[in-house]
Structures are given as structure tokens and as C-alpha cells.
Amino acid sequence: MGMVEVRPATxxxxxxxxxxxxxxxxxxxxxxxxxxxxxxxxxxxxxxxVNTETGSKKTKVxxxxxxxxxxxxxxxxxxxxxxxxxxxxxxxxxxxxxxLAMLEKSVADRGGTYLFCDTDSLCIVGLQDGxxxxxxxxxxxxxxxxxxxxxxxxxxxxxxxxxxxxxxxxNEVRCARCRPNGxx
Numbered sequence: 001m002g003m004v005e006v007r008p009a010t011x012x013x014x015x016x017x018x019x020x021x022x023x024x025x026x027x028x029x030x031x032x033x034x035x036x037x038x039x040x041x042x043x044x045x046x047x048x049x050v051n052t053e054t055g056s057k058k059t060k061v062x063x064x065x066x067x068x069x070x071x072x073x074x075x076x077x078x079x080x081x082x083x084x085x086x087x088x089x090x091x092x093x094x095x096x097x098x099x100l101a102m103l104e105k106s107v108a109d110r111g112g113t114y115l116f117c118d119t120d121s122l123c124i125v126g127l128q129d130g131x132x133x134x135x136x137x138x139x140x141x142x143x144x145x146x147x148x149x150x151x152x153x154x155x156x157x158x159x160x161x162x163x164x165x166x167x168x169x170x171n172e173v174r175c176a177r178c179r180p181n182g183x184x
Contacts, residue, residue, distance in 0.1 A: 014043055047089035049081025096120060099166070106159045112151035124159070125150045 006016050021035035058073040096119060103122045107114055115123040125133060130152035132142035140147045151159075 014039055017042075044089055044092045046081065046083040047085045047092070049084055050078045051081060053077050053079055093119075099163075103159070103163065106162065107151065110151055110155050110159070111149050112155065113148045124156050126153055126156045127151075128153055130155065 004016055004020060006013055017035050017039045021032050021039065024032045024035065053076070055075050055077065058075050059077070060071050061074045061077060062071050063069060100117055100119075100122060104114065104117070107122070107124055113125050115125055117123065125148060127133070127150040131150055132140060132147040133150050134142070134145050135148045136146055138146040138148040140149060
């Protein structure tokens with residue numbers, strides 16, 4: 001879009017896309033979302049791209065699904081994309097799952113819990129000074145009611161700092177409450 005010059009011979013295109021996404025996250029959410037999709041499709045999606053084609057006549061197609069395999073007639077076929085390579089795609093997703101498991105363990109080791117997680121994030125339950133949060137089914141009793149333990153924001157920042165050691169400097173993990181400008 002004429003905003004950033006990228007020289008393919010010397011610059012890493014995806015690194016620049018991620019840097020731009022981070023810098024536009026609070027300013028231009030539409031652009032930030034587009035850059036996220038661009039980075040994900042190029043760094044992962046290309047390796048699992050499958051294009052559906054509809055033919056004018058049915059042909060025999062082989063299938064395999066769990067315990068079942070066989071052949072059937074179909075007018076639809078799937079052709080792998082130019083960069084199709086599922087082993088690499090599976091390593092990308094497996095690496096992400098490994099990082100999430102490491103993050104879950106870091107939270108559990110400090111006695112905390114999390115509210116939810118996504119493919120690339122974990123929402124840790126935290127309070128300024130830590131403590132307990134009422135929660136049906138929680139593993140603790142606090143003031144006679146079930147509760148979960150919230151980590152202190154210092155604990156959450158400590159976890160983020162540990163994970164930053166695994167990140168390139170242009171993709172820092174940030175605690176939502178610990179961002180330098182105070183934005184969430």
C-alpha cells in the first residue's frame with residue numbers, strides 16, 4: 001500500500017508484515033486484521049492450500065477417513081496448491097500447540113489458571129496483587145465459596161518476560177495491563 005518498502009533480497013517480508021500488524025493494531029484494526037491474515041496465509045496456509053474443482057462429469061476418487069477408505073464417484077476433486085506440503089504445516093501448528101502447553105504449565109506452576117486460550121494466546125486470570133476470584137466449580141474455597149486463584153500482575157508479567165526470550169525482538173509478548181502506554 002506504499003507505506004513500507006520491502007526489499008526481497010535483504011528484507012524478510014513476513015517479519016515486516018508482522019511488525020506493521022503490531023504497529024497498526026490499535027490505530028487501524030481493519031489493516032491489522034488484513035496483515036494478520038496475510039502473515040498466516042503465507043506462513044502456514046500456503047502449505048495446506050487445496051483447491052476444489054468441479055468437473056463436468058464424475059470420476060472415481062479415492063478417499064481415506066479414519067478407519068474407512070475406498071473409492072466413489074464425484075464431480076468434485078481437490079488439487080493441492082503450488083506450495084502444498086502438509087508435514088511443514090503440521091510442524092507450524094505443532095510448534096504453536098507446544099508453546100501454548102508451555103504457557104499453561106507456567107501458569108499452573110505459579111498456582112494460577114486461565115480463562116480461555118486460542119491458537120496463539122492465553123487469557124490468564126490475574127488481579128493487581130493476586131488473590132481469589134469467586135468461580136462456580138473452582139478448586140479453592142474462599143470465604144466459604146468456590147474460587148480460582150488469580151495470579152498477581154507481576155507474576156503475569158514475569159511469565160510474559162520468560163516467553164519473550166523465545167521471540168524475535170520485533171514480536172514481543174505483552175501482558176495487556178503491562179503495555180508501556182497502558183493500552184489494553
